[in-house]
Amino acid sequence: MAQPTRPHLVVLTGAGISAESGIQTFRASDGLWADHPIEAVATPQAFRRDPERVLRFYDQRRDQVRHARPNAAHKALAGLEKRGFRVSIITQNIDDLHERAGSRDVLHLHGEILKARSTVDARMRYPLPRGGIALGDVCDKGSQLRPDVVWFGEAVPHFVDACDIVSDADLLLVVGTSLAVMPAASLLDHAPMDAPCVLVDPEAHALAPPGVVRLCQPAGKGVPALVRHWKREGRLWVPEVLLSEG
Structure with missing residues (x-):
């Protein structure tokens, strides 16, 4: 008997998640x-x-x-993957903190500083x-x-791959990004219509476009809180009680 397809969490991370590890x-x-x-x-x-x-x-x-060292947000995402969840990370960051935390499916939109x-x-x-x-x-x-x-004025070579990943998301989690850098910010447009999108950022209320659920917390607090809910329930969902606290 075929195994059911695991729900797919796609995570888009920006500078805010790495800033909590001390990266300017x-x-x-x-x-x-x-x-x-x-x-x-x-x-x-x-x-x-x-x-x-x-x-x-x-x-x-x-x-x-x-x-720098991976922080609680990096570790929480890696821990969710180890629990058996399907997690794909698309990062605008050029550091390797996701990989060092243990995440295995990481796409670097803007390249890798250690290469x-x-x-x-x-x-x-x-x-x-x-x-x-x-x-x-x-x-x-x-x-x-x-x-x-990827320098300013250069093409983003993995953008099409990133669009394909987002188009397969069951839930899109955006962490620590202003959603101001193109073309990365347009990735939200490629998510399925029925896929919830959650933005975790201290300025989420000001940054989130319409239809995006806002969790106004730093990555190191908000991401582990979400992951704890998902681990406990064994599924991806938007915990309304938690989000109302943000």
């Missing part, structure tokens, strides 16, 4: 862009103009990621278990390496 965000008033203009460190033009500055900026970010890639062949990627990227570090085709991240 871009858009906050004291964020990365306060000291580093986008056009100086996060565009293809910046890399052509001053590659050493760009590489130094991402080396600093890489060190920050290596010192380098070729400047002539985007398929050529190299892990960076330690250290960074220096001028003169080249791929197997002899071309300079760059951070494996």
